[in-house]
Amino acid sequence: MIDRLFKKKDISAILNEPTVNRGLKRSLSATNLVTLGIGAIVGTGIFVITGQAAAMYAGPALTISFVISALSCVMAGLCYAEFAAMIPVSGGVYSYSYTTMGEILAWFVGWILILEYLFACSSVAVGWSGYMLSLLNEWGVDFPHQISGATFDHLKDGSWVWTGKIINFPAVFIVAVVSAFLIGGIKQSALVNNVIVVIKVSVILLFIGFGLSYIDTSNWVPYIPENTGGYGSFGWTGILRGAAVVFYAYLGFDALSTAAGEAKNPQKDMPKGILISLIICALLYIAVTTVLTGIVNYKDLNVDAPIALAIDRAGEGLAWLSPFIKLGAIAGLSSVILVMMLGQSRIYYSISQDGLLPKVFSKVHPKHGVPHNATIFASIVTGLIAGLFPLHVLSELVSIGTLMAFTIVCISIVILRKTQPDLKRPFKTPFVPFIPLLGAAICIVQMVSLPWSTWERMIGWTVLGFIIYFTYGIKHSKLNKK
Secondary structure: OHHHHOOOOOHHHHHHOHHHHOOOOOOEOHHHHHHHHHHHHOOHHHHHHHHHHHHHHHHHHHHHHHHHHHHHHHHHHHHHHHHHHHOOOOOOHHHHHHHHOOHHHHHHHHHHHHHHHHHHHHHHHHHHHHHHHHHHHHOOOOOOHHHEOOOEEEOOOOOEEEOOOOOEHHHHHHHHHHHHHHHOOHHHHHHHHHHHHHHHHHHHHHHHHHHHHHOOHHHHOOOOOOOOOOOOOOHHHHHHHHHHHHHHHHOOHHHHHHHHHHEOOHHHHHHHHHHHHHHHHHHHHHHHHHHHHHHOOHHHOOOOOHHHHHHHHHOHHHHOOHHHHHHHHHHHHHHHHHHHHHHHHHHHHHHHHOOOOOHHHHOOOOOOOOOHHHHHHHHHHHHHHHHHOOHHHHHHHHHHHHHHHHHHHHHHHHHHHHHOOOOOOOOOOOOOOHHHHHHHHHHHHHHHOOOHHHHHHHHHHHHHHHHHHHHHHHHHOHHHHO
């Protein structure tokens, strides 16, 4: 029994499976992969978290926080790049874990990835709904109250209450629209993502470029505000806590690895896609933070829309940019939903291929070359969760799932270097084991700092996952049948 649980997939067998060469279409170029990475990363982080983290933790020195956080993500990104080039199939960390840790741990990782992509997608859809409703209100459109918010809310005392609303219709709507594009094919989805990325990056560059002339350098003094007496309240500890908070802003690049089975030249292009998108986003975040804290004093930035506040403070000179910022935020969140839905459906597809989920999820559309059943299922579940539950409940589970996935990837690189040193590695993580172990350590520290309520929900999700595995997965596992 124990042998069955920890049976590993052979990497050469994975690469030679017929399903790798048939079914999914390899349509993604290096440029598509970079824009998918940017599409996944640039979202709520740049439009919301920058202001709040500056106001509460680091002040103008949040730029240093972004650099620290970027370094930890690059460490994980280097490990992802090695795996994605070495095992260029759909499934991301799930597929990597199957080769290094065995089936039971691969299932656990896959189940955690479903958690990450499902709740990330749902929470971003709720955020999209908020921006869209705000924009409609500015345009004089009175959207029906009964279908404009979550059905349930979770109070601080732990109780659930009915809000009086039926469903968050805009959140369900955007999930349905994105799903329609995904079912139309990966090439079409990549094209839509490219257009969205151009829009949101253009808006961000407009803010940076025109905002430079409205900077008051006195707002940068002191650059590192003096610590107020508690850990994480400004000073260098505030910079470190700020780095942990803005880590959320970089999440999403890992979803790129789930599309390796659809890349034209994954051995060369996957590392480029992961690392270039991370670097571009880090530079954008640092530039936005510099301009933001230059226009508005950091003490005033603890608001839901800090960039909009900066535009208001700049006066008439930047007033024309205000509607573009909201459109940029809506576009930004749309592309995050698209990439997270893509990642979620590919996880269902990969796990189903191995027999651990029903085979209906691994069916590929004969014309469009995408796992259409997996995409439809992902859209239904995501839409229901986004329509019924509030943002704060959904977002709590995203970070812990991502950090756990990062940790497992970093550790897996070290294990595979020891157990299979002669494997062909088109891209190699430098300074192994130093970089992977440091990356894993940083992720573990951030996981430990999360509140206990998040761990409780994580444990509940894990228990549900193992119930599914032991009642269905282990009986239908293709690897164990062999």
